[in-house]
Amino acid sequence: MDGRVGLFYILNRQSLRFAYMRWVGANGTLEPEIALPINVAGAIASLQDNGELLLVGYHPAGTTFVQRFSTAGAPLGPAHTLTDPWVYTVDISPDGWILAADEDYVTGQLRFRLFNAEGVPAGPWFDPTHFDPELPRNSFDGSFAPVAVTRGGAVWIAWISLPDEPEPAQWHLTSLVPFIRGDLNGDGRFDNFDIDPFVAAIVAGP
Amino acid sequence: MIHRTRMLVIVACCASAAYAQTVRDVYLDAGIPMIRSTRTMTVDWRTDSIAANEQRGYVLYGLTPSATQLYTSAYSPALEPFLEDSPIPYNFTDRTYMAIGAHDGGAVICWQRLSGDMACVSIDEGGAGVGGPVDIARPPWSNENPKVAADPNGAASATPEGRLSGVQVVTCSFAILRLTCRRFRQRLRSQLGQGRRRSI
Incomplete structure (x- = not known):
């Protein structure tokens, strides 16, 4: 990378919203504004490992879509629909994984889905938060949706249970790390600590 | 003692x-x-943002226990903590709304100044400021709340989150702003505790 930081933002123009980006140089200089040729209700963008800009936007018609752009703002392919209707929020990893995070329209229960950069789902909707019959609804807190997806599709979620958490309030942080061959203790790494569960299994016998 | x-x-x-x-x-x-x-x-703060690094194995929180003070915490992929509740020594008093986007090396924080301008600043993973704030965009930002995302390659996204004002509720009667109408309904459902919400 050349040390620049790309900033992507939406501005209102006569009741419509347009996407812009501009670069901030390593020395703090602000480069001219670049208008992206899309009209969105909201969007985030991620600078990818391959040098492209991957944008997930909320179309005003009520769907979310993913589209690739050059760092100069030129489309590099068509828009692919991700979800219909909108979801609460999304995150994008540098290698093109997209995490859609949502609360179920009817039940309010959290749900998530992974997509690749072309908008193809990796699997069905899922909810990795732990269901507690005493606290029947898991949720994001307030207006924030703290989620992240990283290279390889690892997922991180911060959530709370509603309606009545014990006091003081409890937070839950859930990570989903793709399974690595040999990671016997399930910590997301393959290292010498994986010998412990291996030995325990040997000692336990068949 | x-x-x-x-x-x-x-x-x-x-x-x-x-x-x-x-x-x-x-x-x-x-x-x-x-x-x-x-x-x-x-915890006694809200989790605002998460960043996870699959190589170094940490999660960075952006935290907002109050309107002006941010904290950061970090955990391993197995969620063992190795940095908790580290305050970010930066003055965020000149702001109305604020958003934080975390990435591998730290975070980008953007906020709307009292003047209406949008400014952003970078912090490293320990919370120290990296350079001064940079003014990014001028209004129209009125009644908007920037949402920020950042990623390991240095890109940051900032989008405004529309807040419902009286004016926007009025425009709900016009079909051209289906977005605003939908938001109004979402806000109502959210207030009832069962809504679909949107953060970008």
Whole structure:
């Protein structure tokens, strides 16, 4: 990378919203504004490992879509629909994984889905938060949706249970790390600590 | 005095241990075999943003316990903490709304100045400021709340989150702003505790 930081933002123009980006140089200089040729209700963008800009936007018609752009703002392919209707929020990893995070329209229960950069789902909707019959609804807190997806599709979620958490309030942080061959203790790494569960299994016998 | 200090430490230790626990298992429902870890903890701040680094193995929180003070915490992929509640020494008093986007090396924080301009600043993973704030955009930002996302390659996204004002509710009667109408309904459902919400 050349040390620049790309900033992507939406501005209102006569009741419509347009996407812009501009670069901030390593020395703090602000480069001219670049208008992206899309009209969105909201969007985030991620600078990818391959040098492209991957944008997930909320179309005003009520769907979310993913589209690739050059760092100069030129489309590099068509828009692919991700979800219909909108979801609460999304995150994008540098290698093109997209995490859609949502609360179920009817039940309010959290749900998530992974997509690749072309908008193809990796699997069905899922909810990795732990269901507690005493606290029947898991949720994001307030207006924030703290989620992240990283290279390889690892997922991180911060959530709370509603309606009545014990006091003081409890937070839950859930990570989903793709399974690595040999990671016997399930910590997301393959290292010498994986010998412990291996030995325990040997000692336990068949 | 020393005795009292030690007692406070013990209380903090025991209270934390009582609420911080990690459950781990294999999870298959996402379409990819995953190791699932869930850590339950007691905190007095809100989690604003998460960044995870699959190589260095940490999670960075952007935290907003109050309107002006941010904190950061970090955990391993197995959710063992190695940095908790580290305050970010930056003055955020000149702002109306604020958003933080975390990335591998730290975070980008953007906020709307009292003048209406949008400014952003970078911090490293320990919370130290990296350079001064940079003014990014001027209004129209009125009644808008920037949402920021950042990623390891240095890009940051900032989008305004529309807040419902009286004017926007009025425009709900016009079909051209289906977005605003939908938001109005979402806001109502959210206020009822069962709404679909949108954060970007």
